[in-house]
Amino acid sequence: MTFDAAAPALDDSLTVFDVDAVLFDLDGTLIDSTVATERAWTLWGEKMGIAGYRHTAHGMTALTLVNELVDAPRRAEALELITRLEIEDTDGIRQKEGTADLLAAIPSKQWTIVTSCTRELARARMAAAGLDWPEHMVTADQVTTGKPSPEGFLLAAKRLGADIRRCLVVEDAPAGLSAGRSANAQTLGVTGTYGARQLEADAVVASLGQLTVSRRPGAALVIEIRDR
Structure with missing residues (x-):
């Protein structure tokens, strides 16, 4: 090298x-x-009932974050939701x-x-x-x-x-x-x-x-x- x-x-x-x-x-x-990502995760937090969630963990996969933030029984639901929200929001x-x-x-x-x-x-x-x-x-x-x-x-x-x-x-x-x-x-x-x-x-x-x-x-x- x-x-x-x-x-x-x-x-x-x-x-x-x-x-x-x-x-x-x-x-x-x-x-x-960044703006689209943070919009999607803010909406996700609201829909998941995570009060005041603010997305700051840039660079990590959605799966990793969901596993850290959500209890096991709701992880599949949470991952499906953030996946859809991020794909739908490409504005800007x-x-x-x-x-x-x-x-x-x-x-x-x-x-x-x-x-x-x-x-x-x-x-x-x-x-x-x-x-x-x-x-x-x-x-x-x-x-x-x-x-x-x-x-x-x-x-x-x-x-x-x-x-x-x-x-x-x-x-x-x-x-x-x-x-x-x-x-x-x-x-x-x-x-x-x-x-x-x-x-x-x-x-x-x-x-x-x-x-x-x-x-x-x-x-x-x-x-x-x-x-x-």
């Missing part, structure tokens, strides 16, 4: 990742769905700044998405944001344990034929970054859902628009981060 979290800075405003593939989170990273979902240009700069076989959404929810949100479905997409219903488990990122790297140590995980939430670190990937945090101090990563940016991509011989990707 050529990346060293301390060493690659060429100057105070530039950091470099040398990788073979990029594994993106979806919500809060490539698309902005959009691509985040820099998403289109960044994805266009990376060959399609060298990136994919690992999301805590189910396949059906991911399709609804990506359609609302005008984002195409990538090859080798990993959704919550394809893994046994969701983030912060590394399972999804390890599966994505395997599908891409990449060494996870040569992959860059791009995430907006602590749970996702923890999953990336546990998988032994390189990590990049994107602020917005959480502040920079809450994101433990090799580097943190405010926008995907700060990233530029070039190629080395042998198809390696060089991803540079510049201050703006």
Whole structure:
């Protein structure tokens, strides 16, 4: 692995990742769905009789949250309800700044998405944001344990034929970054859902628009981060 979290800075405003593939989170990273997500979970809390529920656990699967918040006899009902509410509410979902240009700069076989959404929810949100479905997409219903488990990122790297140590995980939430670190990937945090101090990563940016991509011989990707 050529990346060293301390060493690659060429100057105070530039950091470099040398990788073979990029594994993106979806919500809060490539698309902005925070308002829609929080609306759906607020309504869910009301319907489930959970007084004053406020959704703050971004980056975790609905199944994980339901199991934490609801007694066993009502979990199936609760999961069915939040699944329906989230799929139905896509108002205001959009691509985040820099998403289109960044994805266009990376060959399609060298990136994919690992999301805590189910396949059906991911399709609804990506359609609302005008984002195409990538090859080798990993959704919550394809893994046994969701983030912060590394399972999804390890599966994505395997599908891409990449060494996870040569992959860059791009995430907006602590749970996702923890999953990336546990998988032994390189990590990049994107602020917005959480502040920079809450994101433990090799580097943190405010926008995907700060990233530029070039190629080395042998198809390696060089991803540079510049201050703006």
